[in-house]
Amino acid sequence: MNYLLSIFIDFFANFGIPKEVVYIIFPIIPFCIVAAALILVVLVLVLVERKILALFTQRKGPNRVGFCGILQTVADAVKLLCKENIEPNVTDRILFSLAPIIAFVPVMVCWGIIPFSSEFDFISISVSSLLFAVIAVIPVIGVILAGYSSNNKYSLIGSVRSAVQVISYELPIMFVILSVSILASSLNIKDIILSQTSMYQVCGWYIFPCFLGFVILFVSSLAELNRCPFDLPEAESELVAGYNTEYSGMRFALFFLGEYAMLFVSSAFITALFFGGFLSPFGFYISEKIFNNNVLAQIGIYFEQAFWFFIKSFLIVFLIMWVRAVLPRLKSSDLLKFSWRILLPLSILNFIYICLFKYIVMIGGLK
Amino acid sequence: MIKKIYKSILAIIIGHITVLKHAFKKRVTLEYPEVKPLLNDKFRGEHLFDINKCKACGMCQKVCPANAITIIKDENGLNEYSIDYKKCIFCGNCYYYCNFNAIMPSSNFELACSSKESLVITFKKAEEA
Numbered sequence A: 001m002n003y004l005l006s007i008f009i010d011f012f013a014n015f016g017i018p019k020e021v022v023y024i025i026f027p028i029i030p031f032c033i034v035a036a037a038l039i040l041v042v043l044v045l046v047l048v049e050r051k052i053l054a055l056f057t058q059r060k061g062p063n064r065v066g067f068c069g070i071l072q073t074v075a076d077a078v079k080l081l082c083k084e085n086i087e088p089n090v091t092d093r094i095l096f097s098l099a100p101i102i103a104f105v106p107v108m109v110c111w112g113i114i115p116f117s118s119e120f121d122f123i124s125i126s127v128s129s130l131l132f133a134v135i136a137v138i139p140v141i142g143v144i145l146a147g148y149s150s151n152n153k154y155s156l157i158g159s160v161r162s163a164v165q166v167i168s169y170e171l172p173i174m175f176v177i178l179s180v181s182i183l184a185s186s187l188n189i190k191d192i193i194l195s196q197t198s199m200y201q202v203c204g205w206y207i208f209p210c211f212l213g214f215v216i217l218f219v220s221s222l223a224e225l226n227r228c229p230f231d232l233p234e235a236e237s238e239l240v241a242g243y244n245t246e247y248s249g250m251r252f253a254l255f256f257l258g259e260y261a262m263l264f265v266s267s268a269f270i271t272a273l274f275f276g277g278f279l280s281p282f283g284f285y286i287s288e289k290i291f292n293n294n295v296l297a298q299i300g301i302y303f304e305q306a307f308w309f310f311i312k313s314f315l316i317v318f319l320i321m322w323v324r325a326v327l328p329r330l331k332s333s334d335l336l337k338f339s340w341r342i343l344l345p346l347s348i349l350n351f352i353y354i355c356l357f358k359y360i361v362m363i364g365g366l367k
Numbered sequence B: 001m002i003k004k005i006y007k008s009i010l011a012i013i014i015g016h017i018t019v020l021k022h023a024f025k026k027r028v029t030l031e032y033p034e035v036k037p038l039l040n041d042k043f044r045g046e047h048l049f050d051i052n053k054c055k056a057c058g059m060c061q062k063v064c065p066a067n068a069i070t071i072i073k074d075e076n077g078l079n080e081y082s083i084d085y086k087k088c089i090f091c092g093n094c095y096y097y098c099n100f101n102a103i104m105p106s107s108n109f110e111l112a113c114s115s116k117e118s119l120v121i122t123f124k125k126a127e128e129a
């Protein structure tokens, strides 16, 4: 980031603009990049989800709008934005409008925390993985507000279910993050990623010592994202559409956008913790070989890192969608039982095992 | 307990593999306006009415549960026969009960049109000059 900032200051110095002004306008750039990337990724994700579900159920999926249907989500988005913003009569006006914003804004902050390449970490603090885990649950407050303010029993039940889900699946996530940070000796996501470099390339990824942790984090993320088989807050067959039953138009679009952006950013988080984030799986960067270490290679590496990050995250997203195509929805009580009786003890066991692993294998404590 | 967990994990994995197999099978989607679906022989679509066979006995009018058929008779027999597709539910009673095979089913199901009037199909006896 500092490297980029210096380029930026130099660029504006040519036009005689003082440093202080540049410092103020500099944060706008990451914001714009995040916003653009978020909307693009969501547009792609929705299409990919529909295509993948079609693939698994022997259908063709959207294939009319544009070449092979690639413009379908754009058409849907335009339709959604042009729709009327309907507001039920007896609602809490302020909370009703506030809820989608609260559900969406933290997702953007989460996007800023994830380092998509070794230079582009927009919010860089030493405890960024903890910060991510904390901010990632704030959208639930928006969901609760939405359920409470829309004066609809289905919305309320949906939002209460969502809250219960998050409370019970937050603990296992924290234990997994702790165990990974013990492996990496750091709570910063970038450091965690960089500590996965090893001379055995792929074998350095934390998926190998901590496979159980990956499974726990994956399942818990499914629950936090309200995805199948834990999509109780939006169970169509029981609750109409769950907490967003009363929403339409732009506000619904915000919920929708937040949900899919969170889906991607959670997969990115899993990628960062267990699959080496932006590290290349070959142990070297292709652009390094192509451009022979000149200036282009240095820029190319950043793009290549982002490329690897996106590829790996999309693989996780594929896994999540695959799970959606297979598993039926859980009962509400089973969901809680599964979390408190199986996942939480497992995650504590995993934590102890990782501590021992770190002490014995990585530090060589017994010698 | 452990056996139960093992079994459920196995079931989940088998389920995933089964679903993955479906990804490589032939698609079942028909792209409708270009590819028409294959219909059963007994499909009940638009009626084929043969005005020369009809004896204007009124049976079809009586059995029609939706009152979709109107028959106007004059002294020579049948004058006008009309089927109202706004009301018809394609139950098939009319051709099941017709003794003279004057009314038969066809496989044409594309009856959509842009005006209410064109949904009422009227057959008139040709004037014998």
Ligand code: SF4
Pocket: B060, B063, B064, B065, B066, B067, B068, B069, B083, B087, B088, B089, B090, B091, B092, B093, B094, B095
């Ligand atoms: S198909 Fe049934 S509803 Fe339609 S005209 Fe014949 S008897 Fe009436």
Ligand code: SF4
Pocket: B053, B054, B055, B056, B057, B058, B059, B060, B061, B071, B097, B098, B099, B100, B101, B102, B103
């Ligand atoms: S039952 Fe047959 S013959 Fe009799 S009126 Fe109807 S179509 Fe004509």
